[in-house]
Amino acid sequence: xxxxxxxxxxxxxxxxxxxxxxxxxxxxxxxxxxxxxxxxxxxxxxxxxxxxxxxxxxxxxxxxxxxxxxxxxxxxxxxxxxxxxxxxxxxxxxxxxxxxxxxxxxxxxxxxxxxxxxxxxxxxxxxxxxxxxxxxxxxxxxxxxxxxxxxxxxxxxxxxxxxxxxxxxxxxxxxxxxxxxxxxxxxxxxxxxxxxxxxxxxxxxxxxxxxxxxxxxxxxxxxxxxxxxxxxxxxxxxxxxxxxxxxxxxxxxxxxxxxxxxxxxxxxxxxxxxxxxxxxxxxxxxxxxxxxxxxxxxxxxxxxxxxxxxxxxxxxxxxxxxxxxxxxxxxxxxxxxxxxxxxxxxxx
Numbered sequence: 001x002x003x004x005x006x007x008x009x010x011x012x013x014x015x016x017x018x019x020x021x022x023x024x025x026x027x028x029x030x031x032x033x034x035x036x037x038x039x040x041x042x043x044x045x046x047x048x049x050x051x052x053x054x055x056x057x058x059x060x061x062x063x064x065x066x067x068x069x070x071x072x073x074x075x076x077x078x079x080x081x082x083x084x085x086x087x088x089x090x091x092x093x094x095x096x097x098x099x100x101x102x103x104x105x106x107x108x109x110x111x112x113x114x115x116x117x118x119x120x121x122x123x124x125x126x127x128x129x130x131x132x133x134x135x136x137x138x139x140x141x142x143x144x145x146x147x148x149x150x151x152x153x154x155x156x157x158x159x160x161x162x163x164x165x166x167x168x169x170x171x172x173x174x175x176x177x178x179x180x181x182x183x184x185x186x187x188x189x190x191x192x193x194x195x196x197x198x199x200x201x202x203x204x205x206x207x208x209x210x211x212x213x214x215x216x217x218x219x220x221x222x223x224x225x226x227x228x229x230x231x232x233x234x235x236x237x238x239x240x241x242x243x244x245x246x247x248x249x250x251x252x253x254x255x256x257x258x259x260x261x262x263x264x265x266x267x268x269x270x271x272x273x274x275x276x277x278x279x280x281x282x283x284x285x286x287x288x289x290x291x292x293x294x295x296x297x298x299x300x301x302x303x304x305x306x307x308x309x310x311x312x313x314x315x316x317x318x319x320x321x322x323x324x325x326x327x328x329x330x331x332x333x334x335x336x337x338x339x340x341x342x343x344x345x346x347x348x
Contacts, residue, residue: 045102
């Protein structure tokens, strides 16, 4: 149904994005951006703002994509700092109020000055998609958008000259004061952790089954820069099928191309992780008495270096240990003197 499609207005801060691409050794190709937006809906308004005397070599490519060129002269003998930015922002807000049929605003820029505009558009119940060149994109702008696309990623794996993104996260300290080590987030293990943690959260917050598309939307709300292409997958469905094959999730039913997602009914690798915890606790308990929860995760990693409770959808190690207790693998008891949980091997 045509009424169900997103109707997109795209605005290019052309100087910012073209010079950003040039600095990365790329020539900006508007077709790449327009193709990505066309996959998300109907692009009904297309405008690019610049002094076109300075970017004349791009005119033909932009006209071929039916992009309207808005002239912002810079050589008039007067100071016109941010003139293109101001004109773009005014036009975008005017359209947000006057053209209700526009559901999504796409902003091709990495300039943090547009962050207030993005936030205002979202206040007006408009979806905002940002597009920027990684090396010249402010850290503030992507988080303000509903989705943010890096131009290098749109070119396809191996096409861009930029190094891959490696976002590090340091987990906050848990109830026992144990802080998670930093984890790289460009490997398959990390994307599995993101999916399972998101799936677990969705299951806690809603009554019905969780669709694959719901997991993807939730991931984008958490991290607008997320793209399965960064992990070597051509489509979201391909990533989900890979995780199912690995025994991390289970897919079933649902609409065509959008199955229900759940954790494996047989526990998948979770049961093996519970068994590992039990073995480590029993070994320490026999040697020196019930071990405290703090530091126990490090003992598990001596046996299995890639262990992480997040692979199974748990938000922290304490939650994982309590789930293990619920299934009879270990027992937990709070000790006031130690100010920590003490564990012992369960009867199972």
